[in-house]
Amino acid sequence: MRDAYADQLDGIRNDLIAMSRLVRAAVARATEALLNGDALLAERVISDDAAIDRTREQIEENSFELLSLQNPVAGDLRMLIAALRMVSEFERMGDLSVHVAKIARLRVPEVAVPKELEPTISRMATIAEVMVGRVEHIIADRDVEAARELEEADEEMDRLRRSSFRELLGADWAHGVEPAIDIALLGRYYERIADHAVSIARRVVFLVTGETIPMLDA
């Protein structure tokens, strides 16, 4: 009986890792759709989001079953509660990828991002994708050091967002209101994906060390 229980706990961790892979693919594809004005790929991100939602439901059901039937305590209880929190964060990251894909789709056959902002948005997207990849590793290996390093990537994200605002509000901005709104919202979406990654990493740190890192005001 105890072995089945341990297997179920491992299963939840594996499902979390699988969920983070789905989210990473969603972020990467949404960005590709955005930067290439690829409507088909944008559609795929939007329809694939259902798989992320299903994974969430499955992890929730399994966690709830374990909580109900096994009365886990201490570390296992914390892990299950953390898993329930993490799936909410991953699901939001999937939704945010859908938002990016929808902006991409709305502007086809144009590309939503003006040429001079492509490096900034592309870099924000890369950071977001890399952060999701690291979260996968952090969950799999309970890597506290990697979780701490994630904060630095998040700082670069904040700098890029401020720099994108300077471009939008500079005297040289010649693209008018619509692309400015797209860029402001895209910046917000990528920033939120990064925030969720940091938040998941902090839950892992707390699980492993019992140590709370003060939350960002995001």
Place this chain on the structure above:
Amino acid sequence: MRDAYADQLDGIRNDLIAMSRLVRAAVARATEALLNGDALLAERVISDDAAIDRTREQIEENSFELLSLQNPVAGDLRMLIAALRMVSEFERMGDLSVHVAKIARLRVPEVAVPKELEPTISRMATIAEVMVGRVEHIIADRDVEAARELEEADEEMDRLRRSSFRELLGADWAHGVEPAIDIALLGRYYERIADHAVSIARRVVFLVTGETIPMLDA
């Protein structure tokens, strides 16, 4: 012992209601600061957010203690898990109010919202505030009917957001890029506050009826 347990469960529900009151005040004050360009009130929303975060921590600790020591099952277990989810949503609503307050503060002594968009933004803010107020009642009275009605308020929010975009992108828009970005982000923040209210209401419906309402893709 069983009575102390029931008291603790009631205590968590009361704390949730208290938290929703703090959030409602934050939304209302952030809006007032925004529409009047009131820097002091904006500062207050930003500093008061710590009280919302503390309430979250307190509810989390109490729920975790109950989960650890009392092994609640079935309905009580579901309620505690739901409470842990709800505090995350309330905390985000507080953060979103802080974002509104920060836009207000950034534009002082100007007002971020141009006159012709004041009715739209003001209406979005009112809907958000009313929705938070209803959530308080829905949690206190487990009012499933009121929870369902919240979806309609959320639809009005979506209509207002679309209408604000039409104004920003119309030929008459004479305010340039900066206020357009402010309005686009403000619309996003109020929309997210409303989404969180709907999400909390759905958790209550699920607790009471066991029925899942399909999630909005928000």
